Amino acid sequence: METSPVTCRTLEEFYHIDGHTFEKQYKETLSGFRNWEQLEHADEWILFPENIGPHLAIDESSLSNGELYTFVTNRDRHTHEESLVAAVAGTKSEDVIQVLKQINEKAREAVEEVTLDLSDSMRRIVTIAFPKAKRVIDRFHIQKLACDAVQEIRVAHRWDALQQSNEEMEECKQAGKSYMPYRFPNGDTRPELLVRSRYLLFKSAEKWTEKQKERAEILFKEYPDIQMAYGLSHSLRMIFAKNTIKDAARLSMARWYNKVDESRIKSFNVIAATFYEHYDDILNFYNNRASNAAAESFNAKIKLFRANLHGVVDKKFFLFRMAKIYGYPH
Template sequence: METRPTTSRSLETYYHIDGSTFEKQYKEVLSGYRQWSDLSHADKWLLFPKNIGKRLCIDETAISDGELYTIVSNPEARGGKGSLVALVKGVKAQDVIDTLKLIPENLRSMVKEVTMDLSNSMNLIVRCCFPKASRTIDRFHVQKLACDALQEMRIAHRWDAIQEEADTMEEARHYGKEYNPVTLANGDTKKQLLARSRYLLFKSSEKWTESQKLRASILFQLYPDIKEAYSLTHSLRMIFNKNRTKDESRLSLAKWYDKVDTSGFKSFNVIASTLYEHYDEVLNFFNNRSTNAFAESFNAKIKQFRAQLRGVIDIKFFFFRLVKLYA
């Protein structure tokens, strides 16, 4: 199947024209870019009040040169026209609030729910700009905290295993002996076991393959703390998967806090404190089981569009084209 051209310059191959000249003509004349009403402030903020819906998502993404922008999107548009509600340069709460308040209050009051990550600044933005909306923290950001803590423990043990292996090799060299690494029941060394266990720790045990089951069995036998941390991570995931009401989930989280406290794992205590700080917003997930997955997907669309253009040279023109697609 023939690939369709995606840039002005690629038309050179298909239609034997000067791609550079056509690109300039498209930007300056054909596209209407110079007559765009938002051109003067396009690199600072863009607002599309008509795209507001009862449910919104808010997130941040890097557009060009690591410069962060706050994006408000409407998941009901399903990633097509009408998806983009607001795009504001930076993540400073007051700057975003001042911009979003340019949207008429009656439209902002229509919003019933906003999903977001664990950022305090995002929480403040939503509270100030959409006062009648419930704030829902994305469950996957919460689960990621637990997964990160678990992987941190695995990595710490792996560094110890690397150091242990290096010391053993040095000792063998010192005494003129041949170094033979100790292998486990599945053929891994300790270092390999800890490296190769990364992906299985992200999954539920019922999704493990036979080789992963054997590897996990050896891992948990050698490192009981990783086994306990995996259990904490899995039980947190199950709270979101199986519970259906706020009251049920509140009780389950209280029991989970007790397990974390008993474990004595510092990283998990930090997670528990973070969840406690955002307790109501985390539990709001169980109202409609809403997540911020659409915001992550929309960010990916923007990055894919940027990749098709092979980077961003003129940020305002990039946003102009983005608006044509998604606003």
């Protein structure tokens, strides 16, 4: 059976279509983007009231060039289809609240729990948009503050050690001597000790390797303030790790505050003051041991999606594709 030249030419064109042309055809014709009911306002906000549920998460994420969007997701959907409730340009509480108030008041009042970070803006959004929901500040944000405080002290000592090393080298140079830095029993110089201790300070002592145990022993002997800060960070981690009740956690937290006060470590005093302002929201973690992991997972998927597309050129189309995956049923 003979095939007409027209059919051959059509097949040849089909199989040799370039990626750019196909992408354009998909966007303009195949995807349904131009007929999307939220197209007109998509770069400002998109909303899926039907995806709301009793357990929500709210967080911010960057789409491109540091431009932030606030995302509200349904935690029970585990970042799968119909998990996206809203995406709003910016983090200004008034703008996000205005969009969320388009959801039926009865549905918003049925929200029982919302996880969030320490942002005052996020707290205000939750308070007004979901007035009957318990706010739960994510424990990992709290633990990160403590870890950052430990690292801040380590880095300050590292700069001092580098300065001391430079001065010693200069003295040797002036005296015409060869510079031989002091080395600890594990072979580290002082700057090396402080650099190489970074990762062990993030871990529990029982998870240290033999080399890390040796390094930690030297570090804590040389820098008692790092040891004290590490102890405070670790004890805070243990408060959240224990499967305990809210009242017991409250007592443990009060004891931790006393330790911070006795330590006189400035950065931890700042953390303690921050915790005091968010005390009830932090302790709400013990109601259901809820975290903002769903929001963090959603953010990670956005970043991966963005990386695969080599950046966001058309925000509306990017949000459309994201909505197709996470906003609508498949």
